[in-house]
Amino acid sequence: KANLWENAYIYLRGRDTLPGIMKQKGYGGLDEIDNLIDLDLGYISSSFLDGMLRLQFGRKYFTAGSGLVLNGRGDGIQFDISSRWVKFSVYGMYSGLIQKENNLYQISSKDYSDGSKRIFTGGELAFPFENQEAYVLAVGQFDMSEETAGERHKYNSQYCGGALRGIIADAVTYYGEFVYETGSTFDSDNKKRDIRAMAASFSMDYYINVPTFPTFVVQYNYASGDASRENYSNSLTGTGGNDTGFIGFGTFSAGFALRPLPGNLHAVRAGFSISPFSWAKQFYLKRITLLAKYSCYLKDKTEGIINQGQGEAALDELGHGVDVSLRWKILGDLSLFVNYGVFLPGDAYASSENDRHFVMEGVSLSF
Secondary structure, three states: OEEEEOOEEEEEEEEEEOOOOOOEOOEOOOOOOOOEEEEEEEEEEEEEOOOOEEEEEEEEEEEEOOOOOEEEEEEEEEEEEEOOOOEEEEEEEEOOOOOHHHOOOOOOHHHHHHOOOEEEEEEEEEEEEOOEEEEEEEEEEEEOOOOOOOOOOOOEEEEEEEEEEEEEOOOEEEEEEEEEEEEEEEEOOOOEEEEEEEEEEEEEEEEOOOOOOOEEEEEEEEEOOOOOOOOOOOOOEOOOOOEOOOOOEOOOOOOOOOOOOOOOEEEEEEEEEEOOOOOOOOHHHHOEEEEEEEEEEEOOOOOOOEOOOEOOOOOOEEEEEEEEEEEEEEEOOEEEEEEEEEEEEOOOOOOOOOOEEEEEEEEEEOO
């Protein structure tokens, strides 16, 4: 990050990713590792009128609302206005210049072979009041890839929604968002289908100001489903009327082991976090945080599936999950995290389906 002139800077960040399979049936493992070097972020930001106006352009993160509809990198421009009475942002970005291996907007065979070529335009209007904030959002997503003969794969979608978030009595924070999706896609017979889908999320945190700083969390996530869909990471839908299966281009976190996509899903979650040594004098002990969450997963459409074809039985109960995490800020510039999750399949899965386990750990060094 380097200053350019008064109230303006340039930010550059690179990424080098080394993915490799550690173990796979019938595969020796780690005899071939890809090396993916990419420009992660590279943008210029400039502020005017004491920060009330801000202009950013280049490769940066673009986010709509909670991030369910859009939350990722792209090349484009964003303009923000911020005051005590109103906040407004408008942006446009293109995904086609990102390496296809690092492109998170792929939902068709053309996306995977040539890289996603999608344009996103949108805006957000927020009104702060009494420690609360209400906002509305709108996003348009346009598939710019070329269709080949006999294959119609384009997924064009528009999203509009509203939300309310804020603080209640200095101890409770909450957040609620609803999004409605329209647009068009194609089924396996190359026939055009209209999209009529929706999603919603709600979260509430209760903080207790005592030693160890316990926090209790409840969450609910919903995304409508379509009984004819066979995949919620693919633009193609099943035959029939409107496509009611929700597909977003953002981030959705509802359990480490199941890792569900938003689509044909009800996820009810509850958990807590605690800092067990917050009272300690040693800095490296004070910054340890433990988190745990329990999740219950249900279908929206009983006859449908989730993810890429999971939970095929015509029953509602998808299963249950437990996630635990450790966050440890060891030093001012050194942090460590460990995540573990387990998913216990429910009646919607075959009886032969095994429990799923997920482990992820990492270290962050800042200098």
